[in-house]
Amino acid sequence: MQKTMENKAIICRELTKEFGDFKAVDRISFEVNQGEIFGFLGANGAGKTTAMRILCGLSYPSSGEATVAGFDVYKQQEQIKKNIGYMSQKFSLYDNLTTLENIEFYGGVYGLSRPEIKERSAQLVHTLGLEKEVKKLVGDLPLGWKQKLAFSVAIFHRPKIVFLDEPTGGVDPITRRQFWDMIYEAAASGITVFVTTHYMDEAEYCHRISVMVDGRVEAIDSPANLKARFHTDSMDEVFYQLARGAKRTAD
Amino acid sequence: MISVSVKNISKLYGAVKAVDDVSFNVQQGELFGLIGPDGAGKTSLFRILTTLLLADHGTASVNGLDVVKDYRAIRNKIGYMPGRFSLYQDLTVNENLSFFAAIFGTSIEENYALIRDIYEQIKPFGNRRAGKLSGGMKQKLALCCALIHKPEVLFLDEPTTGVDVVSRKEFWEMLARLKEQQITIVVSTPYMDEARRCDRIALMQAGKIMSVETPERIIHNFPKPVYAVGATDLYGLLKELRVDPAVESCYAFGEYLHLTVLAATTSEQSIHSIVQKYQPKNLVIKEITPTIEDSFIRLMNEQNANAENDGE
Amino acid sequence: MKLLFVFIRKEFYHVFRDRRTLLILFGLPIVQIILFGYALSSEVKNIGIAIQDNAHDIHTAQITEKIQSSSYFKLQPAVSNYADIEQQFKNGSIKCALVFPVNFGADLLRTGGAQIQLIADASDPNTATTLTNYLQSIINSYQQQLNPNAKISYEIIPETRQLYNEEQNGSLNFVPGVIALIFMIVSTALTSVAVVREKELGTMEILLVSPLKPVMVLIAKAIPYLVLSLINFVVILVLSVFLLKVEIKGSVALLFAESILFIITCLALGLLISNVTASQQTAMLISMMGMMLPTLILTGFMFPLENMPVLFQLISHVIPSRYYYIIIKNVMLKGLGFGYVWKETLVLAFMTVSLLAIALRKFKTRLA
Known part of the structure; x- marks a missing residue:
């Protein structure tokens, strides 16, 4: 048991979150392997956000079990937070700080030492090709760069898992692909990527995806297998067939 | 008859050109799409056309009325759904509807035929607060509110952003039905796959329109054959092909890579010999019809190359 | 409409x-x-006050009693010279002091215009103003009580509040x-x-x-x-x-x-x-x-x-x-x-x- 736990980044068993008699998340079970890019899809209001909040250590489940990076979502929220990175569509950068100040700030939040921050930020600025922009305010950067920077900051403390909540919304198609290059590189370095998206082609970049409908995980498999199962060659169609019957209308 | 006419419109915010010398016409009854990412200038253009913003250069008219001089008259004739969810969250569905009906001097009953389709879907939630609706329902309610005074031209700024696939599909079906009623619709979206639902589209990037055409023409104008390449380690193969001297462009598209090569004449065989060098497992190669997104990427790269040349 | x-x-x-x-x-x-x-409320309560009574007549005694019975003031032990007053101001035990001159009672009855000295700690000017106003009104009321028909002839600068708010609400x-x-x-x-x-x-x-x-x-x-x-x-x-x-x-x-x-x-x-x-x-x-x-x-x-x-x-x-x-x-x-x-x-x-x-x-x- 202990051994299988170690190479699973996330384990959910019968995870449930109730608000009154409303089951936002209804007995979901799945596992995410280490280094995997896991797509977490679902219709609006299916319960994705609620589930993700639990896994990020931001809220407690009503019942069921879950571990993230080997830590329990009930008892070890603090350890979970130390071992994950998070990036949402709204980013988490301060527009009125410079690129470097943002990086240094997040390094400091996660308790990295001064020399570590210095070394890693130099490296990061170099990989992103942001040398000329280090002293620029983040608010003045183009959207695509902001997004890449936000992702880099989210994995700056080398977390075991990074949660990406619709990270590529509204970005041009080239930047979107550059962003996925970064995701692939992060995954290759051993970071588990847990990502939500509304772009169905992006769902296909994931190793495996799950589709949530009305609080339940209705399907979980590789994109190719899912398409085979629904006799179609488009992910759109897979999603449509699964989510079409959704009863829930409220977020 | 031309419904929306845009001539050399530019809008500057400080030194940033949000809209850069844009021109196009929309015919009456046409479903016209502005396709482009955030920051392309779509919202600024919408605000200029809905008389909310003054352009720095150029002229524009809606149904023959000038957006600057005749702004009051235009405001009676257009329906507008701004990018953000722009209804009163603390009012119920019905309260929102009757409020917007009242400020346009009409009632829900008066133009019921027009909104019936959409209204029927949200009717069961009539007494629910708008803030408690799902993304798809909010979007339908917003559309209802924008339609309530039977506008001649409908401006929809990113109505499907952040909405799931099912709701998006339903929404475009509603637009198709509205089009049958001869309403001119100008709609913007960052989702390239929605482009094919429009009669004509303008591909926008960095304030400029790269192309205005029917989706079919845009695809038809793609100058080269595009090959879909599938393999087990797609990302590894992508990295190799990107730097291959024979390859012109290579981008990930779902489970395939979309590949164009520099050579003038190509066949599946010639592509095979290029890709085979990297010994991919489970290799699949097939010639495909390019997508709007292929075209967008290509035009974007051309635009960037031009900008760099201009800079030098 | x-x-x-x-x-x-x-x-x-x-x-x-x-x-x-x-x-x-x-x-x-x-x-x-x-x-x-x-x-x-800027009302003052239990403020330390020292009285230097040089007259020791019935009037000063009655005024002192009035001050003592007022909830605004807390009477500190009597002092006999200015140095004592200053000392008490410095150690903070009083915020104001009242000095009756030697012939207070006699002046009051004879001329209707006896002098008294009011000293307030003006490091907080608002409280000081309030305190002097309270003291003045206590003295006013004493005088009216003494002789209802007498004209008030003290040199007082009445603040509106005192004038129209006799209960000092x-x-x-x-x-x-x-x-x-x-x-x-x-x-x-x-x-x-x-x-x-x-x-x-x-x-x-x-x-x-x-x-x-x-x-x-x-x-x-x-x-x-x-x-x-x-x-x-x-x-x-x-x-x-x-x-x-x-x-x-x-x-x-x-x-x-x-x-x-x-x-x-x-x-x-x-x-x-x-x-x-x-x-x-x-x-x-x-x-x-x-x-x-x-x-x-x-x-x-x-x-x-x-x-x-x-x-x-x-x-x-x-x-x-x-x-x-x-x-x-x-x-x-x-x-x-x-x-x-x-x-x-x-x-x-x-x-x-x-x-x-x-x-x-x-x-x-x-x-x-």
């Missing part, structure tokens, strides 16, 4: 469905009245101030936030694109808050009369008329603020810092204006609440009629008209 009604009804929905707004609307007046009426002074403050919060802050919220929500875009006239938006936004401010006004008056035992001496109709004028001033200010700001926070901040703080400080209701630096006194002339405060005080507490407040009313009316005109001009028919 129907449109206006629909619009106003919508505004009321907003108000009644937002718990925070409701709390500010109806909780705040009550809290303010209680806070200012009791806790924050400290909360009286606050009521007009609190009313002004509440109007500022409800009419200025809440109105500006209500307009700016539509900008943030994006609904303003739709309202602008609609055939609606700008003036309609402004009127529809203003009317609900005018009504709510008036309700608040009634609540405060009722609380003041029954809880704080304040007597309304003047015409209630005049009070309402003047209040409506001031509410419109506040609404105009709120609409003006909302037209030049883009976020709810900014609108709130400007309302608070730019409007409420001056109301607190520069109208004379917390701190006497006469003690302010000249610059502040000058600034206070452009603060609308200053005039409203004077009007309300005169009408409510002194029972004066319109004849005594027409000047202030005129100034307020002028301010209101100009503010409304600017607000209307600044209202943009476009976004930028």
Whole structure:
């Protein structure tokens, strides 16, 4: 048991979150392997956000079990937070700080030492090709760069898992692909990527995806297998067939 | 008859050109799409056309009325759904509807035929607060509110952003039905796959329109054959092909890579010999019809190359 | 007209469905009245006082007794020379001292004009003023009691409060101030936030694109808050009369008329603020810092204006609440009629008209 736990980044068993008699998340079970890019899809209001909040250590489940990076979502929220990175569509950068100040700030939040921050930020600025922009305010950067920077900051403390909540919304198609290059590189370095998206082609970049409908995980498999199962060659169609019957209308 | 006419419109915010010398016409009854990412200038253009913003250069008219001089008259004739969810969250569905009906001097009953389709879907939630609706329902309610005074031209700024696939599909079906009623619709979206639902589209990037055409023409104008390449380690193969001297462009598209090569004449065989060098497992190669997104990427790269040349 | 009604009804929905707004609307007046009426009152209690009695006659003894029995003062052991007084001032055991001259009683009866010396610790000038006023009024009342027909001939500078507030009810002074403050919060802050919220929500875009006239938006936004401010006004008056035992001496109709004028001033200010700001926070901040703080400080209701630096006194002339405060005080507490407040009313009316005109001009028919 202990051994299988170690190479699973996330384990959910019968995870449930109730608000009154409303089951936002209804007995979901799945596992995410280490280094995997896991797509977490679902219709609006299916319960994705609620589930993700639990896994990020931001809220407690009503019942069921879950571990993230080997830590329990009930008892070890603090350890979970130390071992994950998070990036949402709204980013988490301060527009009125410079690129470097943002990086240094997040390094400091996660308790990295001064020399570590210095070394890693130099490296990061170099990989992103942001040398000329280090002293620029983040608010003045183009959207695509902001997004890449936000992702880099989210994995700056080398977390075991990074949660990406619709990270590529509204970005041009080239930047979107550059962003996925970064995701692939992060995954290759051993970071588990847990990502939500509304772009169905992006769902296909994931190793495996799950589709949530009305609080339940209705399907979980590789994109190719899912398409085979629904006799179609488009992910759109897979999603449509699964989510079409959704009863829930409220977020 | 031309419904929306845009001539050399530019809008500057400080030194940033949000809209850069844009021109196009929309015919009456046409479903016209502005396709482009955030920051392309779509919202600024919408605000200029809905008389909310003054352009720095150029002229524009809606149904023959000038957006600057005749702004009051235009405001009676257009329906507008701004990018953000722009209804009163603390009012119920019905309260929102009757409020917007009242400020346009009409009632829900008066133009019921027009909104019936959409209204029927949200009717069961009539007494629910708008803030408690799902993304798809909010979007339908917003559309209802924008339609309530039977506008001649409908401006929809990113109505499907952040909405799931099912709701998006339903929404475009509603637009198709509205089009049958001869309403001119100008709609913007960052989702390239929605482009094919429009009669004509303008591909926008960095304030400029790269192309205005029917989706079919845009695809038809793609100058080269595009090959879909599938393999087990797609990302590894992508990295190799990107730097291959024979390859012109290579981008990930779902489970395939979309590949164009520099050579003038190509066949599946010639592509095979290029890709085979990297010994991919489970290799699949097939010639495909390019997508709007292929075209967008290509035009974007051309635009960037031009900008760099201009800079030098 | 129907449109206006629909619009106003919508505004009321907003108000009644937002718990925070409701709390500010109806909780705040009550809290303010209680806070200012009791806790924050500038009334002084149990202040250390030393008496240097050089006369030792029946009058000084009776005055001393009166001071001792007053809840405002706590009599410290008698002192015999000025050095002792100074010592006690320094160690903080007293805040004021009273010195009776040698022939106090004799002078009082013979000339009706005996001298006494009042010394107050003026490091806190407001308290010092209050203390001297209290002492003076105690002495006044003693003298009246001594000889009801005698003319008061002490050299006293009566402050209005003492003159018209014999029971020294400290909360009286606050009521007009609190009313002004509440109007500022409800009419200025809440109105500006209500307009700016539509900008943030994006609904303003739709309202602008609609055939609606700008003036309609402004009127529809203003009317609900005018009504709510008036309700608040009634609540405060009722609380003041029954809880704080304040007597309304003047015409209630005049009070309402003047209040409506001031509410419109506040609404105009709120609409003006909302037209030049883009976020709810900014609108709130400007309302608070730019409007409420001056109301607190520069109208004379917390701190006497006469003690302010000249610059502040000058600034206070452009603060609308200053005039409203004077009007309300005169009408409510002194029972004066319109004849005594027409000047202030005129100034307020002028301010209101100009503010409304600017607000209307600044209202943009476009976004930028």
